[in-house]
Amino acid sequence: MTGTLAEAPFLRACRRQPTAHRPVWFMRQAGRSLPEYRKIRERASMFEIMRDPALTAEVTLQPVRRLGVDAAILFSDIVTPLAAIGVDVDIKPGVGPVFGQPVRTSADLAQLRPLEPDADMPWAAEAVRLVVAELGSTPLIGFAGAPFTVASYLVEGGPSREYANTKRLMRTDPTLWRILLDTLADISLATLRAQIEAGASAVQVFDSWAGTLSAADYERYVLPSSRRIFDGLADLGVPRIHFGVGTGELLGLMGAAGADVVGADWRVPIADARTRIGPDKAVQGNLDPVLCLAPWEVVEPAARDVIASAGDAPGHIFNLGHGVLPDTNPDILKRLVDLVHSA
Amino acid sequence: MTGTLAEAPFLRACRRQPTAHRPVWFMRQAGRSLPEYRKIRERASMFEIMRDPALTAEVTLQPVRRLGVDAAILFSDIVTPLAAIGVDVDIKPGVGPVFGQPVRTSADLAQLRPLEPDADMPWAAEAVRLVVAELGSTPLIGFAGAPFTVASYLVEGGPSREYANTKRLMRTDPTLWRILLDTLADISLATLRAQIEAGASAVQVFDSWAGTLSAADYERYVLPSSRRIFDGLADLGVPRIHFGVGTGELLGLMGAAGADVVGADWRVPIADARTRIGPDKAVQGNLDPVLCLAPWEVVEPAARDVIASAGDAPGHIFNLGHGVLPDTNPDILKRLVDLVHSA
Numbered sequence: 233m234t235g236t237l238a239e240a241p242f243l244r245a246c247r248r249q250p251t252a253h254r255p256v257w258f259m260r261q262a263g264r265s266l267p268e269y270r271k272i273r274e275r276a277s278m279f280e281i282m283r284d285p286a287l288t289a290e291v292t293l294q295p296v297r298r299l300g301v302d303a304a305i306l307f308s309d310i311v312t313p314l315a316a317i318g319v320d321v322d323i324k325p326g327v328g329p330v331f332g333q334p335v336r337t338s339a340d341l342a343q344l345r346p347l348e349p350d351a352d353m354p355w356a357a358e359a360v361r362l363v364v365a366e367l368g369s370t371p372l373i374g375f376a377g378a379p380f381t382v383a384s385y386l387v388e389g390g391p392s393r394e395y396a397n398t399k400r401l402m403r404t405d406p407t408l409w410r411i412l413l414d415t416l417a418d419i420s421l422a423t424l425r426a427q428i429e430a431g432a433s434a435v436q437v438f439d440s441w442a443g444t445l446s447a448a449d450y451e452r453y454v455l456p457s458s459r460r461i462f463d464g465l466a467d468l469g470v471p472r473i474h475f476g477v478g479t480g481e482l483l484g485l486m487g488a489a490g491a492d493v494v495g496a497d498w499r500v501p502i503a504d505a506r507t508r509i510g511p512d513k514a515v516q517g518n519l520d521p522v523l524c525l526a527p528w529e530v531v532e533p534a535a536r537d538v539i540a541s542a543g544d545a546p547g548h549i550f551n552l553g554h555g556v557l558p559d560t561n562p563d564i565l566k567r568l569v570d571l572v573h574s575a
Numbered sequence: 576m577t578g579t580l581a582e583a584p585f586l587r588a589c590r591r592q593p594t595a596h597r598p599v600w601f602m603r604q605a606g607r608s609l610p611e612y613r614k615i616r617e618r619a620s621m622f623e624i625m626r627d628p629a630l631t632a633e634v635t636l637q638p639v640r641r642l643g644v645d646a647a648i649l650f651s652d653i654v655t656p657l658a659a660i661g662v663d664v665d666i667k668p669g670v671g672p673v674f675g676q677p678v679r680t681s682a683d684l685a686q687l688r689p690l691e692p693d694a695d696m697p698w699a700a701e702a703v704r705l706v707v708a709e710l711g712s713t714p715l716i717g718f719a720g721a722p723f724t725v726a727s728y729l730v731e732g733g734p735s736r737e738y739a740n741t742k743r744l745m746r747t748d749p750t751l752w753r754i755l756l757d758t759l760a761d762i763s764l765a766t767l768r769a770q771i772e773a774g775a776s777a778v779q780v781f782d783s784w785a786g787t788l789s790a791a792d793y794e795r796y797v798l799p800s801s802r803r804i805f806d807g808l809a810d811l812g813v814p815r816i817h818f819g820v821g822t823g824e825l826l827g828l829m830g831a832a833g834a835d836v837v838g839a840d841w842r843v844p845i846a847d848a849r850t851r852i853g854p855d856k857a858v859q860g861n862l863d864p865v866l867c868l869a870p871w872e873v874v875e876p877a878a879r880d881v882i883a884s885a886g887d888a889p890g891h892i893f894n895l896g897h898g899v900l901p902d903t904n905p906d907i908l909k910r911l912v913d914l915v916h917s918a
Contacts, residue, residue, distance in 0.1 A: 403873045530746045
């Protein structure tokens, strides 16, 4: 990489400025698709990696070294700050975050308190400093969950298909719901501010499961709390990315919540996504990650379709429409980076 | 119920004709939410019920008796015709259909042969005759799966989250894919024709998981095979309903495949769904089934929102946005029917 961090293609694209090449990174690029990551996981759990700045830095940097992506993203999980304030949560392999005591009443809120990043999770800022020192002119993206998706795990007690308890709480006790979401927003805001202050030059807020909501419900029950995060970052001047799966109906609102870049999954062509998001924001996405399990002959035309839909207008960051799947061959990801850079 | 079958509100609404009241039925209205169904399941598996015309008729009629819905739907499963032609498939409680030998190569296609409804599943037509004799002026909806969703189970070997094998086959071997989908379309067509000839006065084709596809992929890899079903039913003159979950991007194409009525899930307001589907088709839906797990105070305003979005124009059939969840209190469904009828 040449050039300065401030002029990195990824950051310029977030600001809708022209770039010498189209930037690309992959959600979950640090993770089980990489043999060097799996090797570390043989001796350390996910939380053990996150609480060890050197290990976090190592797995965060692995995909940058191997794939040549245009940005790193801090290795973390959306429940990491909750674990840091003492909430009983485990990340079960093959399952996801599982909570000891789901939050469904106001009494359950006692598990939550404000996050003090310096005291509660100093290892995250330290990892950011280590990564940024190594990355040079390649940007690091800070990582946090959006209130709805974090709340869905907390209310259900773990991953869910229907979100029955979450939607019931949202509608039967909107006051408690709002307190919960605002509390979670402030926790995400605190960790993101700490990551930026330690050197992250952009952030992504993951609202992975917001797509289960109608636009009306999203606007009424979710958007105000998500906005707390984006508004709370405004003074720091870094690009703010907002992402969810199956959010075709929500793209405009997710931008309106205060993001500078909105991520779209593979269901909506990038050209349509831009129309829905509006002209004053950038767009990120959106190759179907499942296709990366197929041979290159399948991946290449699909990637070219994404690029064709995005066109040459500035403000497109190539990514998958969701995270890299564990069985993905990293060689496919490497070829994808090269294709995006040369297309 | 008074009036003739041909003038039943459900059938009139399918044809976009005015009705005295707004018709309503629920996907999976026959099933685990009803204690009288669970009682039968204590002594009979799903396939045992389906292969016994009297039992099938009984569980098909149960929700009509208890809830007063405007239509019955034949108790069946999208894999029932496959079991009937000897494919090794089981419906595992809490899981769904599981196949002994997934279809991934042309050799695997040997499991499939054309369905001969009279010889392979005479019990279905007999059940239809029993139900129709009992129903009088209430219509019975015939039941079948759409090729994509049936293929997804067959290729994955069971339920899936990512549809990795399905999407890979679709793209790496489009010829085999097309043969598979056309074969499945012809099987669904055969069972639907037999159900109509036995007395069903409408059909619903379930493409529950089509929403995992982009519109471009749906149009290229799925729509032509789905159209085989709808075109193949045209001469019989009964309303054809087409439904899937998360299909906001596909609603227009699902109508264009040849349906008279398109079902929408809760993510798209009925008014928007109608715009996407077009003026010459009716619409069905779309209350979030999860809300029916909440108290009536939550259900009522949400149902009124659906009705308000649908407005007074003819051609709306009230339904949930997906099937009734097993834990649903049938009293809530009964109140919902009464509300829709009186609103």
